[in-house]
Amino acid sequence: MSRRKALINLQRLKDSESELPILEKSLSNIDKYSEIRSENTDRVLRHRYVLIMINGMIGVALMCTELQLSWSVEQHSLEINKSTKILRSIIFILNLILCIQLVDYYLLLLSEVTHDWLTKRARGFRVTRINVLKSTKLGPLFWCEILVCSLQPLPFVSGEYAWYKDSKWGLLMWLRLYLFCRILRDFSPVYKLRFHIQKQLLRDIAPKFNWTLSLKYIISIAPILTYLTFTLVTLAVTGQWMYVFEREKNELFSFAVSVYISFLSMITGWPTDTYDEYNPQTFGGRSAAIVACIFGLLLLSFVIESFARLTQATSHQRPILNLVSLVEAQKKERESAARLIQLVWRRWRWQSSTNMSQNRSMFNSKEALFCVKYIEYAKTLSRMRRERRAIQSQCQESEPQPSIIEEIKTTLSNCEATKSDDLTSSKTIETLQLKIKSLEDNQTIMLAQLNQLIQMQQFQIQIQQNQHQQQQVHLQQQHPQAQSSPQQQPQVHIFNNENQFI
Structure with a gap:
């Protein structure tokens, strides 16, 4: 009898029926244990990504300072001086630290995903930084973040001015604003209580808990504050973008004027030829005005859509x-x-x-x-x-x-009531861990005993076969005439899968 068949027969024993209610009762405790473990992991991930965001925004602030210090009012051009060299070296060091922080963040994320796999190979899988780089699921996203966060003006340069030494390459560091999307997702109540929401929506398909869902939830709660924040960020980015390019052509083009032109482009939808005195002339300045115009139209569509939603009938009406x-x-x-x-x-x-x-x-x-x-x-x-x-x-x-946002609002109100009960289940989780360890120990003992039984059965079957062969040889020696007659095949006793004797 093979080991697999013995395990199948062992599962069919009636003695194991008494252990099934224990497993059914412990399912809720296992779910609570997994939820608390995931909440602890989310807390660590949020803390690490807040540090990543702070590091990235410090680099953006240093980039803005470097753009201002590299501008020479007398020569009316950009120059590389001692202060800009120091700032570029500091930005480079911060970028290296930022890359290390991203590697550690994805290392923890990959280890959490790996431990969720219920396979023997995953339990022996060792998560290292090389595995983060080779990951098929998280690898492309990791490399995209590394590429965006590594953009900066070229450090450790000196000598005459060249296009690759230009400080305006630092404007690409504004792409780090994507870090706020993940911060928005991690700190939103929708993402924090996603396990409770999935419990409430067992019969329905649960939504994807990404940053877009968190943004929709925040817009549904405070639309005016969200649109105002988005407008101010757009004005700050496009205003500095236009100011850095246009100050080389027009001395009167200050930062306040560039912000004002960006605001007019957003409101009127007319990116260029706003005024004759402050008309963007460079390619970069006109591009900034066009971007401000596009985002202004987008915000206008948001305002119209929210106004149309207010004029429509509610679910009660x-x-x-x-x-x-x-x-x-x-x-x-x-x-x-x-x-x-x-x-x-x-x-x-x-x-x-x-x-x-x-x-x-x-x-x-x-x-x-x-x-x-x-x-x-x-x-x-x-x-x-x-x-x-x-x-x-x-x-x-x-x-x-009700829409998905309204369903999530109702589930959030229900989840907040049940969250206090889940926090008091730490003692039950500790007892559950002890029970799981004892069950694992008992399982190893049972497997060892089962192997011994299988070996003893195989040894007894082999002894019976040897005795049967010796009896046949002894009978042939006593009756030599029986060799000419057809030999009867010995009857072998076999146990089938249903434990029946044949």
């Missing part, structure tokens, strides 16, 4: 409006049916009071007029009836369902 439209449709249906009945009555009364033989042509024309009106009124009645049925089915079957 929509059934009332459907009921009003149903009453109006029923009234129109009754009126069209009454007109049709009146037409049929007038036709019958006219036919009974008029003799067809007196004026045949007049009778035919009047009859044709009645037929045309009858067809028209019948079509109107059928159309009104269809509209009434559609509105009635809409009122009964297609009741307005």
Whole structure:
């Protein structure tokens, strides 16, 4: 008997039925343990990414300072002096630290994903920094972040000015603003309570807990504050972008003027030729004005969409409006049916009071007029009836369902009530860990005993076969004439999978 068959037979024993209720009772504790473990991991990841964001924003602030110090008012051009060299070297050191922080962040993230795999190979998998670089799932995202965070003006340069030594390359460091998207996702209540939300939405498909869902949740709660923050950030970035390029062409183009031009581009939707005195002339300045114009149109569409949402009926008002439209449709249906009945009555009364033989042509024309009106009124009645049925089915079957954001709001209110109970389950988790360890120890002991039983059974079967062969040889020696007769095959006793003796 193989080891696999023995394990199958062991699982079918009746003695294991008494252990099943223990596992069913411990499922809730296991879920709580996994939730608390994931919450602790999320807390560490949030703390690490806050440090990453602070490091990245310090680099952006140093870049802005370096752009201002490298500008020579007398020569009206950029120059590489001692202060800019020091700032570039500091930015380079901070970038190295930032790359190390990203590697450590993805190292913890990959280890958490690896331990979630329930395979023997994953338990023996060792997470190292090389594995982070080779990861197929997190590797592309990691390399994209490294590429964006490594952008900076070229450090350790000196000598005459060249295009690759230009300080304006530091404007690419504004791409680090993407760090706020992950901060927004990590600190949003939707992402913090995603496990509780998944429990509440067992029958439905849970949404993807990314930064877009967190942004939608924040916009639904405070739309004006979100749009105002986005507008100020856009004005700051495009204003500095325009100022750095346009100050080389126009001395009067200060930072305040560039912010004002960016604001006008966002409001009016006209990126260039705003005023004759402060007209962007360089390619970089015009590009900044165009970007400000595009983001201004985007914000305008957001404002229009939020205003349209406010003017629409809410989920509580929509059934009332459907009921009003149903009453109006029923009234129109009754009126069209009454007109049709009146037409049929007038036709019958006219036919009974008029003799067809007196004026045949007049009778035919009047009859044709009645037929045309009858067809028209019948079509109107059928159309009104269809509209009434559609509105009635809409009122009964297609009741307005709350959106994903509203569902998440309700689940958040439910999750906050149950979160206090989950925090008090640390003692049960400790006892659960002890039970799991004891179960693992018992399992190893049972496997060792099972191996010993299998070896003893194989040894006994081998002894029986040897005894049977010795008996056959002894019988052949006593009766040599039995060799000429056909030999009967020995009967072998076999145990099948159902533990039946054959």
